[in-house]
Amino acid sequence: MVGHRLVSALRDRDAEGAWQVTVLGEENRRAYDRVALSSYVDGTSEEQLRLPDDDLRADPLVALHLGDAVTTIDRDARTVRTASGASFGYDALVLATGSTPFVPPVPGRDLPGCFVYRTLDDLDAITEAARAAVGRTAPGRRSAVVVGGGLLGLEAARAMRLLGLSPQVVEIAPRLMPVQVDDGGGALLRSLVEEQGLKVRTGVSVDGIRADADRLVARLSDGVELDADLVVFSAGIRAADTLARKNGLAVGERGGVLVDDRCRTADSHVWAIGECAALQGRTYGLVAPGYAMAEVVADRLLGGDARMTPEELDMSTRLKLLGVDVASFGDAHAAAEGALEIVVDDPVAGTYAKLVVSAPGGAGGAGTGADAPTLLGGVLVGDATRYGSLRPLVGSALPADPVTLISSGGAEPDAGALPDSAQICSCNAVTKGALCAAIDDGAHDVASLKACTRAGTTCGSCVPVLAKILTQQGVEVSTALCEHFAYSRAELFEIVAGAGITSFSSLVASHGTGLGCDVCKPVVASILATLGSIDGRGGHILDGEQAALQDTNDHFLANMQRNGTYSVVPRIAGGEVTPEGLIVIGEVARDFGLYTKITGGQRIDMFGARVEQLPAIWRRLVDAGFESGHAYGKSLRTVKSCVGTTWCRFGVQDAVGMAVELELRYRGLRSPHKIKSGVSGCARECAEARSKDFGVIATEDGWNLYVGGNGGFTPRHAELLVSGVDSATLIRTIDRFLMFYVRTAERLQRTAPWIEAMEGGLDHLHAVIVEDSLGIGADLDAAMAAHVDSYADEWRGVLDDPEKLSRFVSFVNAPDTPDPTISFVTERGQNIPASTPEPVLIGLPEVHR
Amino acid sequence: MTTTRPLENALTPGSRRAGVADDAALEPRRSPESRPAARVGTEVSGWLHVCPLQRLQPGRGVAALVGDTQVAIFRMEDDVLYAVGNVDPYTGAAVISRGIVGDRGGVPTVASPVHKQAFRLDDGRCLDDPAVSLGVYRTRVCGADLQIGLR
Ligand SMILES: Cc1cc2nc3c(=O)[nH]c(=O)nc-3n(C[C@H](O)[C@H](O)[C@H](O)COP(=O)(O)OP(=O)(O)OC[C@H]3O[C@@H](n4cnc5c(N)ncnc54)[C@H](O)[C@@H]3O)c2cc1C
Numbered sequence A: 001m002v003g004h005r006l007v008s009a010l011r012d013r014d015a016e017g018a019w020q021v022t023v024l025g026e027e028n029r030r031a032y033d034r035v036a037l038s039s040y041v042d043g044t045s046e047e048q049l050r051l052p053d054d055d056l057r058a059d060p061l062v063a064l065h066l067g068d069a070v071t072t073i074d075r076d077a078r079t080v081r082t083a084s085g086a087s088f089g090y091d092a093l094v095l096a097t098g099s100t101p102f103v104p105p106v107p108g109r110d111l112p113g114c115f116v117y118r119t120l121d122d123l124d125a126i127t128e129a130a131r132a133a134v135g136r137t138a139p140g141r142r143s144a145v146v147v148g149g150g151l152l153g154l155e156a157a158r159a160m161r162l163l164g165l166s167p168q169v170v171e172i173a174p175r176l177m178p179v180q181v182d183d184g185g186g187a188l189l190r191s192l193v194e195e196q197g198l199k200v201r202t203g204v205s206v207d208g209i210r211a212d213a214d215r216l217v218a219r220l221s222d223g224v225e226l227d228a229d230l231v232v233f234s235a236g237i238r239a240a241d242t243l244a245r246k247n248g249l250a251v252g253e254r255g256g257v258l259v260d261d262r263c264r265t266a267d268s269h270v271w272a273i274g275e276c277a278a279l280q281g282r283t284y285g286l287v288a289p290g291y292a293m294a295e296v297v298a299d300r301l302l303g304g305d306a307r308m309t310p311e312e313l314d315m316s317t318r319l320k321l322l323g324v325d326v327a328s329f330g331d332a333h334a335a336a337e338g339a340l341e342i343v344v345d346d347p348v349a350g351t352y353a354k355l356v357v358s359a360p361g362g363a364g365g366a367g368t369g370a371d372a373p374t375l376l377g378g379v380l381v382g383d384a385t386r387y388g389s390l391r392p393l394v395g396s397a398l399p400a401d402p403v404t405l406i407s408s409g410g411a412e413p414d415a416g417a418l419p420d421s422a423q424i425c426s427c428n429a430v431t432k433g434a435l436c437a438a439i440d441d442g443a444h445d446v447a448s449l450k451a452c453t454r455a456g457t458t459c460g461s462c463v464p465v466l467a468k469i470l471t472q473q474g475v476e477v478s479t480a481l482c483e484h485f486a487y488s489r490a491e492l493f494e495i496v497a498g499a500g501i502t503s504f505s506s507l508v509a510s511h512g513t514g515l516g517c518d519v520c521k522p523v524v525a526s527i528l529a530t531l532g533s534i535d536g537r538g539g540h541i542l543d544g545e546q547a548a549l550q551d552t553n554d555h556f557l558a559n560m561q562r563n564g565t566y567s568v569v570p571r572i573a574g575g576e577v578t579p580e581g582l583i584v585i586g587e588v589a590r591d592f593g594l595y596t597k598i599t600g601g602q603r604i605d606m607f608g609a610r611v612e613q614l615p616a617i618w619r620r621l622v623d624a625g626f627e628s629g630h631a632y633g634k635s636l637r638t639v640k641s642c643v644g645t646t647w648c649r650f651g652v653q654d655a656v657g658m659a660v661e662l663e664l665r666y667r668g669l670r671s672p673h674k675i676k677s678g679v680s681g682c683a684r685e686c687a688e689a690r691s692k693d694f695g696v697i698a699t700e701d702g703w704n705l706y707v708g709g710n711g712g713f714t715p716r717h718a719e720l721l722v723s724g725v726d727s728a729t730l731i732r733t734i735d736r737f738l739m740f741y742v743r744t745a746e747r748l749q750r751t752a753p754w755i756e757a758m759e760g761g762l763d764h765l766h767a768v769i770v771e772d773s774l775g776i777g778a779d780l781d782a783a784m785a786a787h788v789d790s791y792a793d794e795w796r797g798v799l800d801d802p803e804k805l806s807r808f809v810s811f812v813n814a815p816d817t818p819d820p821t822i823s824f825v826t827e828r829g830q831n832i833p834a835s836t837p838e839p840v841l842i843g844l845p846e847v848h849r
Numbered sequence B: 001m002t003t004t005r006p007l008e009n010a011l012t013p014g015s016r017r018a019g020v021a022d023d024a025a026l027e028p029r030r031s032p033e034s035r036p037a038a039r040v041g042t043e044v045s046g047w048l049h050v051c052p053l054q055r056l057q058p059g060r061g062v063a064a065l066v067g068d069t070q071v072a073i074f075r076m077e078d079d080v081l082y083a084v085g086n087v088d089p090y091t092g093a094a095v096i097s098r099g100i101v102g103d104r105g106g107v108p109t110v111a112s113p114v115h116k117q118a119f120r121l122d123d124g125r126c127l128d129d130p131a132v133s134l135g136v137y138r139t140r141v142c143g144a145d146l147q148i149g150l151r
């Protein structure tokens, strides 16, 4: 990573092309984001892990030589030789070899099934071994031992769990993350981690590993033996300094290539940066100090005089991904003389926060007197949302009483109050001053700020602060829907509802400009449909002028596929369908030659219908009792369910019954984006309800409601909104949740980002919906009741109306002629689109002069 | 440069202008300056009846089959008519007629329903990629009939 940064910084500044760079890498891959390594297990691809500036490889002055480790350096001849025997000369040699995982010298550590956690190759090997274990070992016995309970160990443990093994973390220190977290935070961290299904043993070490048939047994220092399919060592790292040692370059006392504050070794042609470097004797295991070193060397190579200032290096860390929020920054252990600790420990809420501050100028205690205490560091466990705004304050006077800064609901430090020197992005050492300069130069949104300063491109924890700085610098992040409306969707909703507007043309005349477009028209169509259904006007989405606003999917009440045909999805509420229903679907699909597939939402999708076939297909489906499944709409899709008490031995509530009731209640509700739901009959969660916008899980004494989950590009688990409620309360809560969402979310904003963007987040949502803090509860209830009453099947509405039916033709002048561009081939016994000849790029029309 | 084609297939893809309804009642809101000038060489050799104008919903398109060629014909909210090729150049799907019409900075457009690229309705060019475009055709309204120009 650091080597990549050097090349990118050098190529950025070396305008004359003075340096020709050759990158020699042992890994057979281009540079990738190791900090985000663990997301690879979640399905992030190698391509998505590429670092910014990956296009350097196209630069003629940069040559990559990968999959070949450097084995020797000849400092006199100034050449290096690689394992494959290739040799390269140099004027400057920069070592950026990183670290190697430290594996304690215990017997058995080389057995098959033992791994380290550092590279993509390691993760590929671990994934493969975990798959084999899942195939081999009975459920309930699949397990992995993770040696080391630091930041890395916890990431590794989470990866094990994702791969289907239950992880046991063995940490020699008395608490988890001993480097970052203090005892108080460690205790809470442990209980949070255990809630996530990880087992933790602290104060013990692994003494040896032995094979037992096709599994492993790890013996601990207290005599306990743990069975495991895999053992992952993440017990620390050692600077990769072998090259220096072999070639007579000095190394630090605790390893690492010894360099001065220019990052240069005693040999004036050899430099070292990143984790392999011992800067004035000390190594750094984080990426930010490495990036700083890369910048210094780039500057030096170009004749500059940049220096490292180790006392300014930021060692802040935040645990990513585990679902447990932990962060530590600055002087977390109050090592500075006279430092005071202020702790807010709330075991009920599951949060622990500590700030370390300096005792102000001798007189008075912390927080008293004129000069406010200076923030030195802190630890946040359970809720680290303040990390982004507190960390940059390190070294500055606290803007408010420290206790309120770390109490929930207390003052949030204001990004505006930060001095220009405050480092906002610690990974890339970007100060507030640099960000403000970029904003002045025209970077007016988060994406362009990221692109031109690199802030937020590594661990991402400062991104919320970037947005705040933008606002605070007076940049209005435009919420305008499109060029025709200066309003956001939520604002338009209020306008349309408040002014009683019933058509796009009157809305655009009174509040917009122009003819509209494919962005605003469907949004307004959706708002009109929602309002129509809740103010009792009812009406069909294809009535009158409204029809012209609909996206093609809504316009034909079917989902357009890549060859211009449509797919047809009848509603199968809760995934429950009779054999007769299945037979009708089968017959329709067979008679119209449709490809059938079971969807993830527990229903059946029929593909390949031509537009002129849709009415005949639906005539048969409606006659058999089916109705539109709204697969085409931004509206409720499905409520997936497990069989619950109906059949399952474990079920504690009627999951199918509830799912059917919910699906029928919310069907047809037009919303800012699609809405998915699920109901599980017990905590085993077979319906995957927590990956849904609203998910219901049965408990012994009622239902738990989770909100804000989704799959897709950025998967999110839904979070608990209410627990143990009866059916009526559950339904009322969902009514309000959905209505509030429909009213206030932005275009194409799913529930998760909607909640995230809400000031106060889930707590605020809870206040509005459960405690009725805004006093709109009765309104929301009435709106949903009206929606439920006014529901009518959209397909039946079309079949009953000759005018609407007349639009379902292939050609206006040849209504029964099938579109000649559509053709099918057979694959696995079904029709699929014949691959289109390479998309035809039609040139400009000829101009005849 | 002109090429001749058999009549039933011979639309006027050379025209850089869309048809404006001939019926005065149908075009009162369009200012004369904004009309692209008819170009030399785009003379229409004949007009093919497509359908009654009635069949076109304001703000929406229909597909018409003219010989082997598929044409997407749009009737704007202000009753101006445009006709462009119906095949989406990006995917080969014949679906342009099902796109949403509107404007970008005052230029009339249709958005491909497949991946939402916007095409100018007056000259067929793709606003997101000037190298790509749709053919454009002439239309007229004759009595109550919508007609398309053949060349
Ligand atoms: C799972 C995980 C999570 C992490 N999370 C964070 C975090 O949240 N925050 C943070 O700041 N840091 C984190 N880190 C640490 C961060 O990844 C490192 O600090 C950073 O990668 C160091 O960069 P580097 O260039 O020094 O080393 P590396 O990225 O390791 O690059 C060194 C490269 O040199 C190659 N190499 C070694 N020897 C030779 C040789 N002889 N010849 C040729 N090539 C050689 C190696 O194969 C490697 O590709 C994490 C690390 C891991 C593994």
Ligand code: SF4
Pocket: A642, A643, A644, A645, A648, A649, A650, A651, A652, A655, A680, A681, A682, A683, A684, A685, A686, A687
């Ligand atoms: S979630 Fe519970 S009730 Fe539902 S199928 Fe799974 S085990 Fe049975």
